[in-house]
Amino acid sequence: MAKEKLNIFESTCVPLPLENVDTDQIIPARFLSSTSREGFGNNLFRDWRFDQEGRAVQDFILNNRKYSGKILVAGKNFGCGSSREHAVWAVYDYGFRVVISSFFADIFRNNALNNGLLPLILPDDEVKGLIALVTAAPETIVKISVQERKVEIPSSGKSFTFEINPYKQECLIHGLDDIDYLINMRSRIADYEKKRGGLG
């Protein structure tokens, strides 16, 4: 099923200078009891964003009106822990289209790419520099091109290239979906089963 396409865009950033942000923080388990993919953004970072009475925690970054945008910049090992794809749905539903970090947990990265969210890896020092920059200057614009695999920060004159698997790059740009790809292979898969025999 077609996803939203992601290629060239620019946005301000939200900095989150924490490391090892696990998916239990991104979306706590008690909010997983839904049977649809929508609406998880309301509970993104729930227990950091709201206190137990449901009041906004003033010093948490998402509650600071100075910071907004489609890009989340986070410390290393973002998305570790539980495999819940709800974490990606929450980040996406909230409005982010890119997460920049120096390091992502494997399952989170796969889940992100399967939902049109770009997990963008930059060197640790550059991520730290970017966090410092956008914290001090929230209006900083960051430009991203998936096609050119390029991140650009016009105000500081910096630009970087990032790695992305060419297959996944195509999927993002064209809003394609792995499941469609696999469904088209069903007869090949059946051949494989015959060749191997005795499954079950």
Next chain:
Amino acid sequence: MSSKTLFDKIWDAHRVHSIDDGPDVLYIDRHYIHEVTSPQAFRGLDERGITVFRPSLTLATADHNTPTRDQHLPIREELSRMQVDKLRENCSRHGIELFGLNHNYNGIVHVIGTELGYTRPGMTIVCGDSHTSTHGAFGTVAFGIGTSEVEMVLATQCILQTRPKTMRITVDGALGKAVTSKDIIMHIISLLTTGGATGYFVEYSGSAIRALSMESRMTICNMSIEMGARGGLIAPDKTTFSYLKNTKYYSGNNAFDDDLKSWKDLITDPGASFDKEIAINAESIRPMITYGTNPGMAIAVDAPLPDTEGMNSQDRDNYIKALSYMGFSPGIKLDGHPIDYVFLGSCTNGRIEDFRAFASVVKGRKKAENVTALLVPGSRLVEEQVKKEGLLEILRDAGFELRQPGCSSCLAMNEDKIPAGKYAVSTSNRNFEGRQGPGARTLLASPLTAAASAVTGRITDPRLF
């Protein structure tokens, strides 16, 4: 032919196709599903107007949000009840076998799949749950996936995966008194840190691993994900084969001898190379406990917490943030610190061996008054066995209650929540902020340490018992 690792042998045998510059199409032999991460996948199939491709290769259970008391009554929590109902409906519509609530084989997905013989050497196994790595204890390539991938497997019995790198962790030597497989894996994670094995598939080997029972091996493979590994596996051997022979699967057919022959080659060839090798001396491992908010933040139970000296500012900030959540300060000793809860259970330590270990410590003693204990078997079969072996009387005499199976307080999706600010010694696998309930403070440890602490009401070194 060149030497191959066990991982490579299994992966290569399941590769249907490799996309140029892209991931592999990997065939999946066994797919487990549960109520929390599957509904959106079934919905995806419906939206595409397709059915499940190979329903007989998927097995379902309800475990994550089910209550651990009064399971015969309707689930009180409405959203949980809806998810469990949805699972039943999806399974019956698509012809998928379901060991749902109140079924004799119900239990935590990673406990039942293995104890019933659905998991067998050489298989590829996935489930929408990161602790799918547990099944690697049988010499399988098993790993957790997201819901989009659950949909892929339902639709085509395949997923797209990038081949991970390989790592071998060799643990040699004899374990000390009251040191368990939980302590081995917690020790390893504390050395590698919570992201230290990201991108790798780990093979555990060495004399200390060989000496372990299947239950203990599962505990090790289970927590592979806690250092970021894609999965962990152990080559099958006599211990594996005799465990499997006694499972329900082989009691119903005579395929065992033929299958056994096909498993003989499931080893890493001598001379095969890994991208990374780590060696650990079993004698250096002590009973472990976590002090922070990820499983890498663990120390020996009798050791002081790390000092902040020499840490860079980012590390120090993260460390202090974790300690302030836990209500600890640098340099203190945890041994003797009062606790409020003990949780025995989960897919890490909810098996019969764990109940035996716990009972061996509390036998003839009494639960401390200040401790609330949650003893939750991993499955109905484990629950039955606890009763059959007379462990239930031992636990009751010591003041403990046995609950009904499920994930329970491991992720606190049901009513089994630890209140804010309370300390819980837990045999589960994650001590993230709020994992056992908002504000809960989790201390991960082995069943022996949990039992010793339950009796004294304080964090206690199990070597004293």
